[in-house]
Amino acid sequence: MKFFAADKPGRRRMAVALVASIVAAAVLQLSPSPTPRKSVPAPPVTIAAPARLADSMNRRVDTMRRGETVVELLQRGGLSPSETGHLLAAAKGLDARRLRAGMSVILRAHPNDSIPSEVVFNLSEDRTLYLTRSTLGWASEEKLIAWQKDTVVVSGTIRSSLYAAMDSARGALLSRPARSELAWTLADVYEYRIDMSRELRDGDKFKVLFELSTAPGGLVRVGEVLAARFEFSRAQVEAIRYEKSGGRAEFFDQNGKSLRMAFLRAPLAFRRISSVFGMRRHPVLGVRRAHKGTDYAASSGTPIRTVGEGTVIFSGRKGGYGNAVEVRHRNGYVTRYGHMRGFATGIRRGSHVGIGQTIGYVGMTGLASGPHLHFEVLVNGAQRDPRRALASKAGLPIPVSERAKFDQLRTAYIEMLDADVEVVALR
Numbered sequence: 001m002k003f004f005a006a007d008k009p010g011r012r013r014m015a016v017a018l019v020a021s022i023v024a025a026a027v028l029q030l031s032p033s034p035t036p037r038k039s040v041p042a043p044p045v046t047i048a049a050p051a052r053l054a055d056s057m058n059r060r061v062d063t064m065r066r067g068e069t070v071v072e073l074l075q076r077g078g079l080s081p082s083e084t085g086h087l088l089a090a091a092k093g094l095d096a097r098r099l100r101a102g103m104s105v106i107l108r109a110h111p112n113d114s115i116p117s118e119v120v121f122n123l124s125e126d127r128t129l130y131l132t133r134s135t136l137g138w139a140s141e142e143k144l145i146a147w148q149k150d151t152v153v154v155s156g157t158i159r160s161s162l163y164a165a166m167d168s169a170r171g172a173l174l175s176r177p178a179r180s181e182l183a184w185t186l187a188d189v190y191e192y193r194i195d196m197s198r199e200l201r202d203g204d205k206f207k208v209l210f211e212l213s214t215a216p217g218g219l220v221r222v223g224e225v226l227a228a229r230f231e232f233s234r235a236q237v238e239a240i241r242y243e244k245s246g247g248r249a250e251f252f253d254q255n256g257k258s259l260r261m262a263f264l265r266a267p268l269a270f271r272r273i274s275s276v277f278g279m280r281r282h283p284v285l286g287v288r289r290a291h292k293g294t295d296y297a298a299s300s301g302t303p304i305r306t307v308g309e310g311t312v313i314f315s316g317r318k319g320g321y322g323n324a325v326e327v328r329h330r331n332g333y334v335t336r337y338g339h340m341r342g343f344a345t346g347i348r349r350g351s352h353v354g355i356g357q358t359i360g361y362v363g364m365t366g367l368a369s370g371p372h373l374h375f376e377v378l379v380n381g382a383q384r385d386p387r388r389a390l391a392s393k394a395g396l397p398i399p400v401s402e403r404a405k406f407d408q409l410r411t412a413y414i415e416m417l418d419a420d421v422e423v424v425a426l427r
């Protein structure tokens with residue numbers, strides 16, 4: 001724990017202290033033994049109270065419309081053109097060009113006054129600008145909204161899917177959108193190692209340590225994943241977030257090898273898959289035939305990404321594949337993507353594509369009964385099971401000079417992941 005205090009004082013140290021009480025807040029126990037719950041009062045959240053006027057005031061909440069200017073918004077709220085001018089002149093830190101459609105504005109007026117005396121711009125999740133009118137004119141004050149940042153551990157066992165595991169795991173703690181967000185984030189962390197949509201097995205287990213921010217109003221935001229451990233049927237893969245000196249934060253496994261590889265494991269971001277590699281009944285031809293590839297069910301228009309860097313060697317109509325793209329990679333592998341609705345801009349024979357680049361969109365051109373992506377990996381011209389062909393060996397290691405620092409961080413994270421403490425309700 002010393003590491004944190006020395007490296008990132010303040011917030012991080014607080015997070016470590018907090019985690020001692022809330023770690024395992026949502027340990028998923030599928031076994032019937034319920035873990036005792038104990039409520040711990042949440043630490044007080046500090047937000048500077050705005051210079052609020054009497055609560056007897058009339059309050060109106062408005063939203064900035066698409067294509068609207070702030071002047072139009074304020075005038076709709078009852079401010080005259082000259083009053084609007086005075087307000088905007090006083091509004092320090094308000095960049096009218098940066099205001100986005102959807103921003104909410106609160107206007108408050110005294111019951112006998114048609115002109116608002118207080119205008120609140122909710123600039124972002126973190127910033128609010130208060131403008132108040134007195135006999136001296138308008139005055140502005142910007143408030144930062146303090147999100148409470150916690151570090152939380154969630155663990156789960158796969159039964160049908162990662163989503164389902166999250167649903168059980170997070171029942172008490174996270175909203176449904178936050179649970180989905182966490183599942184997506186976790187799938188992103190492991191996207192070079194496993195295709196979460198089809199390679200998970202019943203009984204696989206995960207633990208994830210991540211930052212969770214809570215706004216005073218109760219809004220919850222899933223932040224960075226700091227560490228995770230997946231126990232697949234054959235292997236255990238840790239993911240430790242680490243920032244190499246002079247580099248961006250990246251995930252490394254327990255051996256200090258980067259989780260980044262030459263290939264992504266799936267051509268679509270984490271989605272449900274409709275069939276697996278092998279023999280199956282072809283939905284259109286109505287006959288059994290070898291289905292040399294993988295079908296990913298996804299809604300029409302879902303972006304398709306190339307699983308590796310390479311050169312486009314085919315882009316166009318190709319029989320039953322419909323609109324298809326083929327990419328040749330450096331190791332000689334070719335990946336093929338079929339049934340596309342259309343191609344991404346600039347994708348044509350000879351184009352260079354980076355890993356993860358969007359090359360087109362899911363559709364149902366060619367022999368397809370519904371929108372899906374047909375994906376193949378070809379090695380020396382023959383189709384191979386992508387699960388094997390794209391299986392990665394190991395990524396680049398942490399530089400030797402940083403290994404000790406990494407190991408220290410890993411030890412601290414693993415300790416947090418495995419901390420065996422009382423289960424508490426976060427809120």
Ligand SMILES: [Zn+2]
Binds near residue numbers: 291294373374
């Ligand atoms: Zn197919």
